[in-house]
Amino acid sequence: MPATPLPQIASTSWEHPADRAALNTMRSIPGFDEIVRRAAGFFGERGLRHLFLANAVRTGPTQRPRLYGMVREVCASLDLPEVPDVYVTLSPLVNAMAVGFERPFIVVNAAALDILSEDEQRFVVAHEVGHIASGHMTYRTIAIITTTIGFSALPFLAGLAIMPFQLALLEWSRKAELSCDRAALLAVQDTTLAMRTFFRLAGGSAVPGEGDLDAFLKQAAEYESEGSAWDSVLKAINTALREHPFNTVRAAELQRWVASGAYARILAGEYARRDGTGTQSTYAEDVRGAADYYGQQAKETFDKVGDSFARAADAFRRKAGG
Numbered sequence: 001m002p003a004t005p006l007p008q009i010a011s012t013s014w015e016h017p018a019d020r021a022a023l024n025t026m027r028s029i030p031g032f033d034e035i036v037r038r039a040a041g042f043f044g045e046r047g048l049r050h051l052f053l054a055n056a057v058r059t060g061p062t063q064r065p066r067l068y069g070m071v072r073e074v075c076a077s078l079d080l081p082e083v084p085d086v087y088v089t090l091s092p093l094v095n096a097m098a099v100g101f102e103r104p105f106i107v108v109n110a111a112a113l114d115i116l117s118e119d120e121q122r123f124v125v126a127h128e129v130g131h132i133a134s135g136h137m138t139y140r141t142i143a144i145i146t147t148t149i150g151f152s153a154l155p156f157l158a159g160l161a162i163m164p165f166q167l168a169l170l171e172w173s174r175k176a177e178l179s180c181d182r183a184a185l186l187a188v189q190d191t192t193l194a195m196r197t198f199f200r201l202a203g204g205s206a207v208p209g210e211g212d213l214d215a216f217l218k219q220a221a222e223y224e225s226e227g228s229a230w231d232s233v234l235k236a237i238n239t240a241l242r243e244h245p246f247n248t249v250r251a252a253e254l255q256r257w258v259a260s261g262a263y264a265r266i267l268a269g270e271y272a273r274r275d276g277t278g279t280q281s282t283y284a285e286d287v288r289g290a291a292d293y294y295g296q297q298a299k300e301t302f303d304k305v306g307d308s309f310a311r312a313a314d315a316f317r318r319k320a321g322g
Contacts, residue, residue: 003077003189006266008273011134013266014182016253022172023139026165035165036142048099048141052107056089064088066118067108067125074126077187080133086125088113094201097144098128104137116200123184123197130183136176143173143243174245181254186266191258195251202247217255220248 026032052058059068067086075083084098084105091109094116098106106128113121131140185194196204196213198220205211223246245253257263265271265279272278 002073003187004267005077005079006186006271007079008275008278009079009186009266010272010274010278011130011179011183013271013279014130014179014186015134016175016178016182019134019172019175019179022168022175026139026168026172029165029168032165032168036138049103049105052087052089052105056087056107059086059088064113067113067121070118070122071106071125071129074122074129074187077189078126078129078133078183080129084129084132096124096128098131098137099141099144101138101141104132104141106132116197117206119188119190119193120197120200123188123193126184126187127177127180129187130180131176133183134176134179136180139169139172140176143169170243173243177244177250178253181250182257182263185254185258185263189267191254191263194254198247198251198254216248217251220252220255223248224252 057063059065059071061068064086067088071086072083084103086106086108088108088110092111093109094112096106096108096112098104106125108121108125112124116124131137181194185191188194192213195217199211199213199216200206202216204213204216244250270279
């Protein structure tokens with residue numbers, strides 16, 4: 001069933017408040033704008049585009065026509081006026097990315113087309129369209145470059161000096177992914193499909209009797225809710241240098257957004273529009289939303305710390321009494 005178009009929808013309708021908060025934090029780092037400008041100038045969009053023109057297949061009416069049409073349908077759902085070029089490149093990784101500066105384009109790895117169903121491909125492509133619609137591309141492209149190339153070639157002290165920039169960039173990148181998962185859901189308008197795509201990206205099987213989406217969603221809840229304070233520290237370490245959040249985290253976060261009622265309100269027509277009409281969020285609401293998100297994470301960590309201390313004290317008392 002075709003998705004209901006969302007005329008003039010503004011990206012602020014789906015953007016996660018932590019996305020904007022992380023971006024503002026990143027921009028406050030001394031020298032950040034200069035690093036971005038130099039990186040963008042060094043790599044340039046022409047160089048990126050030539051790389052895929054030379055060694056990938058650009059979709060069109062006769063070249064991967066289903067994918068070519070799929071991107072147009074997604075852009076129509078999100079009312080994106082300019083449809084980006086899409087390239088397919090040979091890679092064993094199930095992945096896609098949007099890259100570029102002035103004229104961004106989407107790259108889909110062939111493995112994603114081989115492994116994912118057509119509907120799952122649609123969700124993945126819609127996620128990348130969300131990045132373009134949200135204006136993520138300059139920072140997103142640099143995040144991809146730093147993740148791919150890293151700073152290993154830099155002298156040790158130079159790498160240390162730029163590390164805060166890299167960590168802040170990757171923290172923003174992970175939060176931007178949460179925004180674009182929302183955009184993808186708005187484009188496909190199928191929550192089960194969204195959850196199934198996370199399941200498949202995490203390694204879930206599509207073979208009948210070999211995969212259980214409900215079990216995966218329980219696993220997502222377990223990852224988020226269980227564990228000690230030390231587990232929280234380990235999770236932070238595991239994700240610090242990742243460009244994407246874990247698929248269980250993405251599934252749980254998107255479920256929370258749907259449960260909040262925001263998704264249903266947008267489908268009902270209550271959303272911010274690019275012409276300034278509709279339900280517009282204020283800066284104060286953005287700050288409050290980000291504070292609530294990070295505050296809840298901090299509260300859960302502190303609760304776990306307190307629980308760990310309480311259990312340790314109880315064990316000590318029992319031992320002393322025995």
